[in-house]
Amino acid sequence: MKKLINDPHDFVDEVVDGLLLAHPDRLRAASETRRALVRADAPVAGQVGIVTGGGSGHLPAFLGYVGKGLCSGVAVGNVFSSPSAEQMYEATKAVNGGAGVLYLYGNYVGDSLNFDLAADMADLDDIPTRTVRITDDALSAPPERGTERRGVAGMVFAFKIAGAAAERGDSLEKVSELAQRTVDSTRSAGVGLSPTILPEAGRATFELADGEMEIGIGIHGEPGSRRGPLETADEVADTLLAVILDDLRLGADEQVAVLVNGLGATPLEELYLIYRRVHNTLLDKGIGVHRPYVGEYATSLEMAGASVTVLRLDDELTELLDAPADSPFFQQ
Amino acid sequence: MKKLINDPHDFVDEVVDGLLLAHPDRLRAASETRRALVRADAPVAGQVGIVTGGGSGHLPAFLGYVGKGLCSGVAVGNVFSSPSAEQMYEATKAVNGGAGVLYLYGNYVGDSLNFDLAADMADLDDIPTRTVRITDDALSAPPERGTERRGVAGMVFAFKIAGAAAERGDSLEKVSELAQRTVDSTRSAGVGLSPTILPEAGRATFELADGEMEIGIGIHGEPGSRRGPLETADEVADTLLAVILDDLRLGADEQVAVLVNGLGATPLEELYLIYRRVHNTLLDKGIGVHRPYVGEYATSLEMAGASVTVLRLDDELTELLDAPADSPFFQQ
Structure with a gap:
């Protein structure tokens, strides 16, 4: 890179x-x-x-x-x-x-x-x-x-x-x-498709073969839970969401906020494919998305990959999540 | 990719x-x-x-x-x-x-x-x-x-x-x-570091050797004005800004808006390096930046590279540029 x-x-x-x-x-x-x-x-x-x-x-x-x-x-x-x-x-x-x-x-x-x-x-x-x-x-x-x-x-x-x-x-x-x-009330799970290169070191943070992805990767290239062949956007979304739902023990009729995050080099278009699948799966389970965020929110330089984050909401968290905010990178 | x-x-x-x-x-x-x-x-x-x-x-x-x-x-x-x-x-x-x-x-x-x-x-x-x-x-x-x-x-x-x-x-x-x-009143100039791959075609839109960049590349991989060895952020910023200033015939005491745009895979950090150099060079020439934009505004899937855009402002354009705007991707 x-x-x-x-x-x-x-x-x-x-x-x-x-x-x-x-x-x-x-x-x-x-x-x-x-x-x-x-x-x-x-x-x-x-x-x-x-x-x-x-x-x-x-x-x-x-x-x-x-x-x-x-x-x-x-x-x-x-x-x-x-x-x-x-x-x-x-x-x-x-x-x-x-x-x-x-x-x-x-x-x-x-x-x-x-x-x-x-x-x-x-x-x-x-x-x-x-x-x-x-x-x-x-x-x-x-x-x-x-x-x-x-x-x-x-x-x-x-x-x-x-x-x-x-x-x-x-x-x-x-x-x-x-x-x-x-x-x-928050859980995330991510997938890495390509490593990043540190400016001073000049070398990749980890190695991934062509056609391979790593589930559970950290934003510094920390090892994930498993490696395997690259899957479709829907399959990746399903894998990440299943981990989150299981860990959060989310039930029907709950409201959540969802954040689909790009790790650096993954196009916004692909993040919307992930969001699409997550939204529809949650809907099928009776879980409503109160507020979605799709974009680059926490990256790893030019790493390709994405993560999904779900926040279980209650009335007070909802009110605070919906409040205005303003920084050079985040306006709401 | x-x-x-x-x-x-x-x-x-x-x-x-x-x-x-x-x-x-x-x-x-x-x-x-x-x-x-x-x-x-x-x-x-x-x-x-x-x-x-x-x-x-x-x-x-x-x-x-x-x-x-x-x-x-x-x-x-x-x-x-x-x-x-x-x-x-x-x-x-x-x-x-x-x-x-x-x-x-x-x-x-x-x-x-x-x-x-x-x-x-x-x-x-x-x-x-x-x-x-x-x-x-x-x-x-x-x-x-x-x-x-x-x-x-x-x-x-x-x-x-x-x-x-x-x-x-x-x-x-x-x-x-x-x-x-x-x-x-607007001019842009960009540099490409890596090609993009069309989802249906599955092949790169163009080829660039290791350590090579292309000045003037289009957002669909259209050929630029020249290829050469990869330069530093400052050198690239100088090259792009020189083209723009010359073409716009910008003079001292003018006010501009500047947009530094990432083409897809280039980290935000690198865009701020480009912005830094552009800002300081304009300042040296007596040109003020009324409003900066730094981020991904028009990409080419996962192409690595960046572009610089300068808009010469007058009172009416300034007022309209400063007006509020709101879309899922752009808030001001």
Whole structure:
């Protein structure tokens, strides 16, 4: 895969530079290294701050979800690498409006260690923090080890709902509870068709033969649950949805939100084929789609593939999901 | 490139099916074959209708630009093929609110022939039509043959501005004049890094060697102006912007809108690298970016590559560009 880049070592800093040049009305740097970015209007007095973070290479994740009704700040790591605790701490200070800060991020070891360190630093400043780790990837660990699961595209629902709760003035306890309830009600499963190439390393994150796909792949190329011959869009949709429905124990008459996510190189057209099958299968089971999202929400550079995410809704989650939100990458 | 599809012959119809399932509140079919789609609230009484159309495989183009403040209807062709005149005519009837209909589409032979036929059919129904062809691809023909140029991502500016004019109640003459003024003020130039594969044909639209790029490539893989070794993001941005600035004869103190478009497989991160360089170069020349757009706006399935589009603004175009717009793929 050929890349439109300059010096690979400058990749992330130049991407951040481009983002800040394009969106100065909505994003600003909260540290000298510019690896901590916050809403342009941060801090919002009296409002719970939400800080996320993670490696680069996943746009719109993570920094695409900083905005009104979403996260308030983000720490930006190198490609597929955790940001530092210092940058998480800088973002924390910059978004602290006096109501505390929620750390809401994908469940990866490096991110967890660094966010825990950042929480200790914030504590010394008397900024109360809470932590909710996103664990939506149903194929990354069995149900009995659900807290070990990775966070993938389901993060969008967690950001959306926690962000709406913070925006309406909920307390840190309440925002954290809603974020955790969203995570507990969200499952994702994905399929990879081609690997991605890290700008600095210049080599593929994994190998897949011609005509082969990998079910359960992670957004950094982590191994999935099985490999097999490439199937049709309908078959892939059926496989992914079956995992999710089984794990969520969804019943008839429930309402859900569905997100069909492209991993980078898969055309939007193909994502709509997946959505079509998921929608019709849910309908057959008496499950209604309250709100669909189809597009690229959490990518892995130029990986080909897709994931399906389902969120079980209740009245409160529905109201928060439907609330307005606005970032350079997400408007509703 | 592996595809998540079902029977290739059903590709477009299934994509349309998925779109209508996902967005029934915003889009509806205006013909039995569902190859004519219109705003769910069409026709809007007293408002000029805008019908576009083109081949499939370019999402969000073309049908992603049907919505409030954008186009009112679209005819949907097979992959990379013109829709039929009948479907254009069905869309025309469905969006006709009594103020006439503008045909606004990319300058390709098949589309032009069919839209001209549709205009004849509309004429028999006493629906007045006007035609504006989008010709923004600066590298597809020299300046003295500007009316022969192809339409590419610059279509977004034409849809946005004509749509805003229709929405505010402008006459068919005025909407057409503004669409033409937008086209005359818009230039694009693109680079391709990898070919795309048609679902039915199963083969690449063109061949590019490892480490090679093609400057001036079209969104159907039409040959560009030159091939050469892959350059850095900055070099590519400089090359594309130089073509545009020269052709538009942009001077200092002018204001522009910039669109950096991904052709399908190129990560958003790389598009921001291109934007960064374009922004800084314009700034150095005293040209201000009033509004940037960075993302996938007109793709070629899974082609890797990017294009840059610049629109020279005046007060009226600025006001119309800034007006709200809403489709499933474009919100502002």
